[in-house]
Amino acid sequence: xxxxxxxxxxxxxxxxxxxxxxxxxxxxxxxxxxxxxxxxxxxxxxxxxxxxxxxxxxxxxxxxxxxxxxxxxxxxxxxxxxxxxxxxxxxxxxxxxxxxxxxxxxxxxxxxxxxxxxxxxxxxxxxxxxxxxxxxxxxxxxxxxxxxxxxxxxxxxxxxxxxxxxxxxxxxxxxxxxxxxxxxxxxxxxxxxxxxxxxxxxxxxxxxxxxxxxxxxxxxxxxxxxxxxxxxxxxxxxxxxxxxxxxxxxxxxxxxxxxxxxxxxxxxxxxxxxxxxxxxxxxxxxxxxxxxxxxxxxxxxxxxxxxxxxxxxxxxxxxxxxxxxxxxxxxxxxxxxxxxxxxxxxxxxxxxxxxxxxxxxxxxxxxxxxxxxxxxxxxxxxxxxxxxxxxxxxxxxxxxxxxxx
Numbered sequence: 334x335x336x337x338x339x340x341x342x343x344x345x346x347x348x349x350x351x352x353x354x355x356x357x358x359x360x361x362x363x364x365x366x367x368x369x370x371x372x373x374x375x376x377x378x379x380x381x382x383x384x385x386x387x388x389x390x391x392x393x394x395x396x397x398x399x400x401x402x403x404x405x406x407x408x409x410x411x412x413x414x415x416x417x418x419x420x421x422x423x424x425x426x427x428x429x430x431x432x433x434x435x436x437x438x439x440x441x442x443x444x445x446x447x448x449x450x451x452x453x454x455x456x457x458x459x460x461x462x463x464x465x466x467x468x469x470x471x472x473x474x475x476x477x478x479x480x481x482x483x484x485x486x487x488x489x490x491x492x493x494x495x496x497x498x499x500x501x502x503x504x505x506x507x508x509x510x511x512x513x514x515x516x517x518x519x520x521x522x523x524x525x526x527x528x529x530x531x532x533x534x535x536x537x538x539x540x541x542x543x544x545x546x547x548x549x550x551x552x553x554x555x556x557x558x559x560x561x562x563x564x565x566x567x568x569x570x571x572x573x574x575x576x577x578x579x580x581x582x583x584x585x586x587x588x589x590x591x592x593x594x595x596x597x598x599x600x601x602x603x604x605x606x607x608x609x610x611x612x613x614x615x616x617x618x619x620x621x622x623x624x625x626x627x628x629x630x631x632x633x634x635x636x637x638x639x640x641x642x643x644x645x646x647x648x649x650x651x652x653x654x655x656x657x658x659x660x661x662x663x664x665x666x667x668x669x670x671x672x673x674x675x676x677x678x679x680x681x682x683x684x685x686x687x688x689x690x691x692x693x694x695x696x697x698x699x700x701x702x703x704x705x706x707x708x709x710x711x712x713x714x715x716x717x718x719x720x721x722x723x724x725x726x727x728x729x730x731x732x733x734x735x736x737x738x
Contacts, residue, residue: 337646340637341653344626356622357658363615364662364711365669371608371707372670376697378601380678382594384692389590392531394429394459394557395566397589398573399582404552413556416576422569424561427454428553430543435500436481436536438489445485445534447499449543449553458559461537464524468493472521476542480522482535495520499536503548516546527687612711615662616718619655623722627651627729634729647727655719656712663711667704674699 345357398413399405410428417426430449435442452474456462461480462470472478479499481491489497501514518538526532544550560569566585573583587594627634634647674697677683683695 335649337649338653338657341650341657344630344633344650345654345657356618356625360615360618360622360658361662363618364612364659364715365666367608367612367615368663368666368707368711369670369673370611371605371710372667372699372704373673373697374604374608375601375703375707376670376674376678376699377695378597378604379698379700379703380696381690382597382601383698384690384696385593385597388528388691389586390563391464392459392461392526392528393586393589395560395563395586396558396569396573397555397584398558398577399555399584401580401582404549405555407551407553410553410556413577417556417558417573419576420569420572422560422562422565422572424559425454425457426556426558427451427458428540429555429557430540430547430549431554432543432547433502434536434546436485436489436497437500438491438497441489443485443488443534445481445499445536447543447546448535448537449540449547450537452539458557461524464526465522466525468520468522470522473537473539475521476539476545477516477518478521478538479518479542480524480535480537481520482532483523483525484529484532485534485536486520486523488533491520491523493520493523499546501546501548514546514548516542518542527693528691529688532688609710609714612714616714619658619715620718620722622658623651623655623719624725626654627722627726630726631729634726638729644727647729648723651723651726652716652719655715655723659712659715659719662715663708666711667708670707671699671704 346354405428407428417423427450430447432447434445434447436445437443450459452471456470465480466483468480470480473480486492491497496517496519499516499518501516503514518536524531524535524537526535538546540553544552558569560566563586566587570583570585570588577583637647677695678697681694683697685692685695687693
C-alpha cells in the first residue's frame with residue numbers, strides 16, 4: 334500500500350482529538366445515510382413502475398393493430414395472418430371489438446367499456462379467466478352472456494344469473510329521433526382485476542354478441558397481439574410497420590400508457606436529484622473535517638516536506654482521507670440500501686390499497702445499473718469535496734510553519 338494512503342489512514346482515524354474523531358463519524362454517517370436513501374428511493378420508484386407495468390400487462394394486449402379510418406372486415410384478419418406469422422416474437426393474436434357503452438339496471442346507469450373476443454383463444458392471450466372470482470368464464474361463449482368487473486356488479490346490484498341492459502352508442506336515426514341499440518344480457522361471471530378502471534367498468538363478451546350490440550356485423554375493431562417478451566414491443570412494432578400497409582395503425586402497450594410512464598420517469602429523476610442533496614450536504618462535512626485536519630497537521634506536513642515530500646504527495650494524503658470516507662460510506666450505504674430493498678420486497682412490508690394503487694403491496698426493485706450510478710455519484714462528490722482542503726494543505730511553506738518550533 335502506498336505511503337500516502339498509510340498516512341491518510343493514520344490521520345483520519347487518529348483518536349487523540351475527540352472532536353475530530355466525532356466529525357469523522359458524522360461525515361461517514363452522512364455518506365452512509367445519503368447513499369442508502371438514494372438506493373431505497375430508486376428501489377421504490379422502480380418497484381412502483383414495475384408493479385404498474387405488470388398490472389397493465391395482465392389486462393392489456395401487448396400490441397394492437399387498427400385501421401386508420403374504418404373498422405376491420407373480419408375476413409381481413411386471414412389476409413394479415415401470413416405477415417404476422419413471419420415475426421418470431423409474436424406468440425399469438427386474435428380479432429377483438431372494443432367500445433364504450435352504458436349499462437343500466439332500473440334507474441341506475443353506469444358508463445362501461447365493452448370488449449368482444451373469442452373466449453377460448455382469449456385465454457391464451459389476455460387470461461381474463463384467471464381473474465374470475467364468481468361464476469364460470471366459459472359461460473360467455475353463450476350469446477348475450479357477459480363477464481363484468483366486481484365493482485360494476487356492486488354498483489348495479491348484480492350477481493350471477495341476473496340480467497341488465499347494455500346501451501350501444503351506435504344507434505339508428507328514425508323520424509322520431511335517434512334510437513340507441515339496447516341489448517339485454519345475462520351475468521355469467523364476475524372478475525376482480527385489482528385495477529379501478531377495469532373493476533368499475535369492464536364488460537366482456539364473445540365476438541358475436543359484441544357485433545350485435547354495436548351493429549358491427551362482419552367487422553371488428555382490430556387485432557390484439559401477445560408477445561413472447563412484452564418489453565420488446567417497440568422492436569416488434571417497427572417490424573410490423575415495415576410489413577403492413579400504411580392504412581394500419583400499430584400501437585404498443587407502452588404507447589397506450591406513454592404519459593404515465595413519462596411522469597414516473599420524471600418523478601424518479603426528480604427524487605434522485607433531491608436525495609443526492611443528502612450526499613452533497615455530507616460532503617460539506619468532509620470538507621470541514623479535512624480543513625480542520627490540515628490546520629491540526631500543519632507541523633506534520635511541514636516535516637514531511639522538509640524530508641523530501643513534494644506537493645503532490647501531500648495533496649494525495651488529504652485527498653485520500655476524503656476518498657477513504659467516501660469509499661467506506663458508499664460501501665456500507667450500498668449494503669444497507671440493497672438489504673432494505675431486498676427485505677421489503679421479499680416480505681411485502683409496504684402494504685398498499687389495491688383500489689387506489691392497483692397493487693396490494695409495493696414491490697421494490699433496484700438494478701445493478703442504479704447501484705453503480707449511485708456509488709459513482711457518491712465517490713465523485715466526495716472526491717470533489719476533498720480537492721480544495723487538500724490543495725491548501727499542499728501549499729503549506731515549511732519555513733513559516735517551523736519558524737517558532
